[in-house]
Amino acid sequence: MTRPIGIYVHHQGAGHWQRACMIGRALDRPCTLIGTFSERDPGNAPGPFVDLPDDRIAGFDGDDREVDRPTSLHYAPLGHSGIRARMARIAAWIAEADPVLVIVDVSVEVALLCRLLSVPTLVVRLAGTRTDLPHLEAFRSARRLIAPFPAALDGGEMPDWVRAKTLFSGFLGAAPAPAAAEDGRIVVVFGQGGEGGRLALLADAADAVPDRAWHVLGPVHGTSAALSLPANLHLHGWVTDVGAHLVAASLVVGGGGDGVVAAVVGAAKRFICLPEPRPYDEQAAKAEALALLGAAVVVSDGWPAAAEWPDLVRRGLALDPAMIAGLAEPDALTRTVSEIEAMAQEIEDRRRPGTWTSSEGLVRR
Incomplete structure (x- = not known):
């Protein structure tokens, strides 16, 4: 046996x-x-x-x-x-x-x-x-x-x-994805192990970059009742296939967890990495290594203020996606x-x- x-x-x-x-x-x-x-x-x-x-x-x-x-x-x-x-x-x-x-x-x-x-x-x-x-x-x-x-x-x-x-x-989980046309959207991914997103902060970011659609995957906290949500902000909640939502993305925003990074690597997408606090600096160390390789723009002090997003998006779109794609095996x-x-x-x-x-x-x- x-x-x-x-x-x-x-x-x-x-x-x-x-x-x-x-x-x-x-x-x-x-x-x-x-x-x-x-x-x-x-x-x-x-x-x-x-x-x-x-x-x-x-x-x-x-x-x-x-x-x-x-x-x-x-x-x-x-x-x-x-x-x-x-x-x-x-x-x-x-x-x-x-x-x-x-x-x-x-x-x-x-x-x-x-x-x-x-x-x-x-x-x-x-x-x-x-x-x-x-x-x-x-x-x-x-x-x-x-x-x-x-x-x-x-x-x-x-x-x-x-x-x-x-x-x-x-x-x-990072097998290279087939090439597909991007439509300019920004996809924000929140994993299951973190605190999730804050609706008010997401609305501010979408307002700050109004010429792009923002698609948010994963848990988001807050209620839209007290907010006037921008028309370019789309909330999808928890999804089982993150990769399918990344196909059309021109830029991905997410933490430094293995699941999120693997999905971005597999999809060969430009990446703004916002590492979350973890024991032993797990996400911070991975984010630092991505930055040194030129594979991501990294912001290490939490969700950026609304005024920072236009420049962050510009820097993210300037990345060469071949750098992060090269990490896929x-x-x-x-x-x-x-x-x-x-x-x-x-x-x-x-x-x-x-x-x-x-x-x-x-x-x-």
Whole structure:
């Protein structure tokens, strides 16, 4: 029987879920997604899934508020029954399914739990400055790392051994889009993991650049009842296929999350990047790398004032879209899945009768 691969999916934002589904569908092996899916549609999962209890404490902001947390952990609140049940359910699935490998996207604690349970891991390494002890220990525990972006966007200080252990997958959802005629529109994209847009600020921006249609994708807060919305502002809400809305765009405005950047790269669109605050400067680091490549105009201090938009649009339209298009790798998903399959096969080969694995490698009896 072919042993399965597990994929642990973090619940912040949509990028982890989308990445897991893409990898799971492309794998030849059975694949089980593991995570808290209360904000997802598990019916879209590529196979079976393990739904975990939520681990967030009241007023969750990423901090467990523990003063004596072990230095190798990021999040370990005491007295939380959801975490006990969560970790027990992961351990129970591992004991029953005997996975050949678990892909962890992302959690230091889950990566270390899998290592304690004697399961090889492939840990996702996100952008940003992740040289703190918990990250490095998770990286050290893993058989290999996946960076879900091109090597050209790998910024920040990182030990050589971490880079050597990393497979740069490229943007898995960024296959180049077919060329299409642009109609001058500006498309603004708000991802699921951020605060969304503010209707009043969007209206001000559209008023400031009245000769272009503004199409807004994703969550927007505020009510139009108290505003006179400009005729060139169009709100689409949450959409399932961002790429289809980018085809006619002359300029895209969005954050620095993997999903948004991957969509812009795949569509080869001029990009104004507004990185949102994230732990370890994840979006800021990616935005800085895009700017250094000449692939985006970056504004790092929040949504620009209305008076800034005419010049920002002018600068954005002056970008050469070939610069951002060059970051697309048509074979990114195929290449990444091939590496995962090869890793899984190597692990299985090492468990064949007559062999065992030591820190020195494969030793025959």
